[in-house]
Amino acid sequence: MSATGNLASAPVRASDEMLRVRQRALMRHRINQGLVYLLAIAISLWVLVPIWFIASMALTTPATVRTFPKGVLPFIPFSFDTMQFFLNSQGIIPGLINSIVVAIITLVLSTIIAAPAGYAISRYIFPGRDFYRLSILAVRAFPVVILAIPLAVVFINVGIYDSVYSLALMHTALTLPTTVLVIGSVFASIPYELEEAAQVYGCTPLQAFRAVVLPLVAPGIAASAIFTFVMSWNEVFAASILTVRNRTLPAQVLSTLNQSSEPYQFAGAFFMMIPALIFIFIIRRYLFNMWGQISK
Amino acid sequence: MKKRYNWTPYWLILPSVIYLALFFAWPMVQALTLSVWDNTARLRLHAEASTRSAIAGSLPRGTPIEVLERQGNVLDPDDLGQSNLRTEVWFRIRGETVDGQVIEGWAPETRVRVRSTDATGAPTTGTIRPRIGAAADPLTSLYSEPSIVSEVVGRLEANTTVTIDELTTLELWYLIRGESGGEAIEGWAPSRYVQVYSDNVSGRIDSGDAGELTLRYIQAMINDRFFWPAFWTTLLLMVIIIPVQFVLAIIMALIIQQQLRGSSFFLYVFAIALGVSELAVGIVWYAIFTQNGYLNSILVSLGWLAAPIPYLTADTRYWIIIAIWLAEIWRATAIVMVIVVSGLQAISHEVLEAADLFGANLWKRVRYVILPMLKPSLQVALILRTILALQVFAVVIALSGGDVVTVLANEAYRQYYTLRNVNVAAAYAGLILLLSMFSAIIYLRMVRSHEETQG
Numbered sequence: 001m002s003a004t005g006n007l008a009s010a011p012v013r014a015s016d017e018m019l020r021v022r023q024r025a026l027m028r029h030r031i032n033q034g035l036v037y038l039l040a041i042a043i044s045l046w047v048l049v050p051i052w053f054i055a056s057m058a059l060t061t062p063a064t065v066r067t068f069p070k071g072v073l074p075f076i077p078f079s080f081d082t083m084q085f086f087l088n089s090q091g092i093i094p095g096l097i098n099s100i101v102v103a104i105i106t107l108v109l110s111t112i113i114a115a116p117a118g119y120a121i122s123r124y125i126f127p128g129r130d131f132y133r134l135s136i137l138a139v140r141a142f143p144v145v146i147l148a149i150p151l152a153v154v155f156i157n158v159g160i161y162d163s164v165y166s167l168a169l170m171h172t173a174l175t176l177p178t179t180v181l182v183i184g185s186v187f188a189s190i191p192y193e194l195e196e197a198a199q200v201y202g203c204t205p206l207q208a209f210r211a212v213v214l215p216l217v218a219p220g221i222a223a224s225a226i227f228t229f230v231m232s233w234n235e236v237f238a239a240s241i242l243t244v245r246n247r248t249l250p251a252q253v254l255s256t257l258n259q260s261s262e263p264y265q266f267a268g269a270f271f272m273m274i275p276a277l278i279f280i281f282i283i284r285r286y287l288f289n290m291w292g293q294i295s296k
Numbered sequence: 297m298k299k300r301y302n303w304t305p306y307w308l309i310l311p312s313v314i315y316l317a318l319f320f321a322w323p324m325v326q327a328l329t330l331s332v333w334d335n336t337a338r339l340r341l342h343a344e345a346s347t348r349s350a351i352a353g354s355l356p357r358g359t360p361i362e363v364l365e366r367q368g369n370v371l372d373p374d375d376l377g378q379s380n381l382r383t384e385v386w387f388r389i390r391g392e393t394v395d396g397q398v399i400e401g402w403a404p405e406t407r408v409r410v411r412s413t414d415a416t417g418a419p420t421t422g423t424i425r426p427r428i429g430a431a432a433d434p435l436t437s438l439y440s441e442p443s444i445v446s447e448v449v450g451r452l453e454a455n456t457t458v459t460i461d462e463l464t465t466l467e468l469w470y471l472i473r474g475e476s477g478g479e480a481i482e483g484w485a486p487s488r489y490v491q492v493y494s495d496n497v498s499g500r501i502d503s504g505d506a507g508e509l510t511l512r513y514i515q516a517m518i519n520d521r522f523f524w525p526a527f528w529t530t531l532l533l534m535v536i537i538i539p540v541q542f543v544l545a546i547i548m549a550l551i552i553q554q555q556l557r558g559s560s561f562f563l564y565v566f567a568i569a570l571g572v573s574e575l576a577v578g579i580v581w582y583a584i585f586t587q588n589g590y591l592n593s594i595l596v597s598l599g600w601l602a603a604p605i606p607y608l609t610a611d612t613r614y615w616i617i618i619a620i621w622l623a624e625i626w627r628a629t630a631i632v633m634v635i636v637v638s639g640l641q642a643i644s645h646e647v648l649e650a651a652d653l654f655g656a657n658l659w660k661r662v663r664y665v666i667l668p669m670l671k672p673s674l675q676v677a678l679i680l681r682t683i684l685a686l687q688v689f690a691v692v693i694a695l696s697g698g699d700v701v702t703v704l705a706n707e708a709y710r711q712y713y714t715l716r717n718v719n720v721a722a723a724y725a726g727l728i729l730l731l732s733m734f735s736a737i738i739y740l741r742m743v744r745s746h747e748e749t750q751g
Contacts, residue, residue: 032658033556040551043544044565050626051568053590054580068604069593113311120308132309139320141680143687143732146705146725149712150326151319153722173319180312227571234573236690237705241712250575254690258697262586269579276571284564287634 051273058082058270062263086267089260095252098164102239102248103232105168107225110175111183115221118183123192140177147173148238155242162244170242171232178231179224186220187213223286226279233275327729330513330722337508339490339501341483345369345469352483353476359501361474363492364482368404368443368466375467375488380502382468382487386442387419391458399450400461401438408458419460426454442466474501513719517727520720522710526702532617533703534685537624541681542674544625545632550662552633553640569630578694581623582608585615585695608695616701623691628684632677639673640666683732704728 057065061079086092120126121133151170155161190213198208239251247255253268260268280287338354345367355361368384375381385405392398403424410419424436435451442464452458468487473480485501492499517523548566552559569577584590585607592604607615643666651665667674689705692698698706708724711717 033554036551036554036556039547040556040562043548043551044562047565047568047626050580050584054576054583057583066588068588069596070588070590071593113315116308117312120305124305124308126305129305132313135316136312139316141683141732141735142320143683143705143728144320145687145689146708146728147320147323147327149708149718149721149725150323150330152712153330153718154323154326169319173316176312176315230571234571234575236573236575237687237709240709250573250690254575254693257694262583265579266583269576269583272573272576276573277568280568280571281564284560284567287563287567287570 051277054266054270054273057263057266058086062261065263065266082263082267083271086264086271089264091247091252091256092249092268095247095249098243098246099233099249101164102168102171103229105165106171106175106232107228109168109172110179110228111221111225113172114176114179114183114224117180118185119187121180121184122187136177136180140181144174145235145237148241151238152241161242162246164243164246164248167239167242167246167248168232170238171235174235174238175228175231179228182224182227183217183221186217186224189220190216220286223283226283230276230279234272324729327722327725330719331517331726332509332511332514333507334510334512334719335507336503336505337510338506339485339504340506341472341481341485343483345471345484347486349484353481354504354506355474355476355481355501357501357504359474359476361472361490361499361501363470363472363490363497363499365471367445367469367471367484369469369486370442371465371467376465378488380488380491382492383465384468386464386466387422387460388442388462388464389422389438389458389460391424391452391456393450393456394453397450399438399452401440401449402442402446403436403438404444405463407436408460410460411457419463421457421459424452424454424456424458470499472499513723516717516720517711517723520707520711522702522707526704526707529617529701530686530688530703533620533624533688534682536617536621537628537685538678538681540621541625541629541632542678545629545636545677546662546667546670548629548633549636549640550666552637566633567630569627570634572627573690574627574688575690575694577623577627578691581619581626581691582694585619608700610700613701616696619695620688620691620701623695624685624688627691628681631684632681635673635677635680636670639670642673643669679735679738682735686728686731 057070059078059080059082061077061081062085064077065082087096117136121129148170151166152161155166160166194212194216195205195208198212199205203211234250236250236254239248240254243251249268250272253260253265253272257265336357338356340354341352342349343352344350346369368386371381371383386402387405387408388400388402389408390398390400407425408422409425410422412419412421414420427434427436435453437448438450438452440447440449443466469484470487470490470492471482471484472490473482475481489501489503489505490499491502552563552566556562582589587604587606587608591607592601595601596604606612608619647665647669648661651661656664687705688703689709692701692703692706696702698710702710704724704727708721708728711724712721
């Protein structure tokens with residue numbers, strides 16, 4: 001009864017009140033938003049500042065690298081001398097070539113083997129499908145890199161030790177589970193009805209796949225291939241175990257780490273980061289597609 | 297989804313199954329085998345100097361032995377390059393005896409002086425060497441086969457000219473006697489397994505040709521002075537890295553979820569570390585923590601420090617641990633974030649709006665709505681991170697040189713690469729695999745229960 005009384009007697013005050021409540025909510029929302037921004041910027045700085053440091057060390061003269069205290073402002077003086085010094089060091093250019101060869105073979109092998117499997121787990125229901133998926137997940141979680149040690153013994157016995165090709169075989173084993181899961185999720189995001197529709201309009205299953213599905217999944221598969229490349233490019237443990245004279249770039253840097261100068265190390269670190277900075281930018285939209293799969 | 301049951305999916309997954317069997321399952325079995333199987337533990341002795349003859353018994357590697365007799369034996373040409381091989385060369389020669397009869401047979405290289413060779417360097421003619429010493433037999437025997445136990449076909453005088461028709465390389469076999477378990481064992485063995493001392497009668501068994509289960513490698517691993525430090529450091533790093541990483545990852549994921557203006561920029565920045573090499577991260581943090589690095593630069597420039605502190609030294613292990621801790625958080629939080637974000641995306645907006653409507657503040661929403669619904673994703677990320685933490689490697693080497701602070705993966709590398717101890721390295725690999733397998737079993741269970749709750 002009193003409620004109706006209030007409403008009837010004081011409509012103006014009520015709207016006043018509501019306005020204030022709304023304003024307060026808006027304020028609070030803005031403050032919250034501001035706090036979230038601050039936090040986001042703080043975390044971004046946490047990620048970016050170390051990269052900033054190493055970039056400014058790599059893109060200056062070796063003499064500047066050795067000075068103390070180091071300036072926080074970067075690139076003074078700006079110079080490619082340190083990078084040049086690193087790239088001209090012994091074993092770096094061959095290492096770079098080996099790294100690229102290994103990563104490309106890994107990318108091709110891994111995509112060729114994983115694509116059909118990814119298609120199978122996203123398009124078919126078959127006995128053993130869950131077991132297969134779980135096994136792939138388990139392999140994904142395993143420290144596959146450690147298997148480089150027994151594989152080295154096998155490779156020595158077979159006579160293919162210390163070659164970029166055998167290292168690529170190892171890297172393919174490392175990246176394969178991820179690639180299967182990612183390609184699976186890429187196919188799963190394309191409704192099967194599209195394929196069916198194409199078949200209704202007279203395509204053979206293969207034609208339907210090529211004309212309809214392939215163009216749609218191509219960007220996702222390309223993203224997965226890029227990530228495979230980055231994984232192989234970064235991998236250092238197996239590369240150090242499985243190669244001696246044909247070292248990849250990270251293995252080469254690691255093996256000379258203790259004897260090398262700081263300009264060499266810093267330039268090396270920055271150089272190894274460059275592909276990551278570029279490629280993660282290219283594939284950032286697909287990242288959740290890729291890694292989200294792990295938790296599903 | 298195609299529901300038709302047919303063979304197509306099996307053909308499609310077959311390549312990946314074969315590949316993983318070859319390069320995942322097989323090396324895994326190998327790792328476990330190498331760490332418990334000593335494949336040169338025992339040497340099998342033959343009743344006669346032939347690989348086809350019966351086994352008289354076996355002696356463990358390292359047994360002192362007595363050499364009773366020796367004999368050349370035909371060698372597989374594939375084995376010629378093998379180390380430790382003691383060989384002797386025999387010639388098939390033709391020559392005239394004192395009574396004018398031409399005989400043909402085998403004589404050891406030591407009895408013939410080569411006089412001429414053909415274009416390829418193979419000996420063609422030679423003379424019989426005289427024997428030194430009055431007591432020695434002045435004649436040299438020719439045998440029907442390249443072996444001193446074969447039949448003698450004739451004897452030649454010293455300095456007789458002979459033509460050399462053929463030569464063959466033989467491996468020495470020894471008739472040896474040794475003791476094993478209080479029992480004397482006698483038999484023939486090829487020279488490649490036996491080391492004979494300079495007195496020519498005593499020696500030891502260098503390596504074996506038969507395997508045996510052994511705990512030696514595992515013991516060697518555990519007794520290594522770096523084992524326990526590596527083990528505990530690995531666990532310590534796991535314990536201090538993972539909680540911080542999860543809190544940070546959840547905060548990052550919630551920020552991404554807010555769909556701020558510029559969120560695609562934040563997403564990129566937060567995800568950068570996903571693609572950065574472990575070694576590069578180690579060097580980046582080395583640049584910060586080294587004595588004339590960025591941390592000291594900033595502190596000294598601000599006047600908070602009079603002189604730079606050396607952080608990464610053997611006396612300040614805790615600083616190295618802190619540096620590894622920061623580097624790992626910097627590097628590996630991104631993957632947890634991505635898993636959490638995809639978990640968050642699965643939470644329906646209605647639930648969050650309802651919570652909002654009922655006046656739940658941010659903390660309450662996180663604590664009572666978001667975290668419980670994220671639980672499956674978090675568990676998965678937790679196990680994945682746990683297993684990844686067992687593999688920390690390059691960061692540790694970059695920051696500590698691999699000696700002052702060490703971890704299990706680094707020890708596996710040291711055993712393989714520096715100490716050339718493949719079996720002990722495999723024992724480390726096996727240990728890491730077992731620890732991971734343990735985690736993976738839990739991981740699989742969680743995934744399964746996750747899939748069940750999702751229906």
